[in-house]
Amino acid sequence: MEMNDNGSYLRQTRWHGIMYICICNGVTQRDIRRCVEQGMGTMSDLQRELGVGAGCGQCACAAKEALQEARREQCEFGEALQPV
Numbered sequence: 443m444e445m446n447d448n449g450s451y452l453r454q455t456r457w458h459g460i461m462y463i464c465i466c467n468g469v470t471q472r473d474i475r476r477c478v479e480q481g482m483g484t485m486s487d488l489q490r491e492l493g494v495g496a497g498c499g500q501c502a503c504a505a506k507e508a509l510q511e512a513r514r515e516q517c518e519f520g521e522a523l524q525p526v
């Protein structure tokens with residue numbers, strides 16, 4: 443487990459270069475990035491599309507961080523931001 447900036451442990455697993463964000467639903471950082479590329483920009487969007495946080499809920503903080511990172515990456519290419 444890794445410790446993030448605010449001192450809590452990220453509940454993420456790295457496997458062959460794929461970072462799993464939600465173990466319950468097998469959601470990777472790549473899945474979240476793909477959703478953002480398709481225009482989804484909120485945690486509600488991710489919950490509806492991928493089921494993130496719909497199981498044990500332990501992934502909520504990591505999913506939000508992954509969403510923010512994906513949106514930041516998208517912003518670098520000139521895309522508009524929407525509230526998380």
Ligand code: FES
Pocket residue numbers: 463464465466467494495496497498499500501502
């Ligand atoms: S790890 Fe995402 S709901 Fe359990």
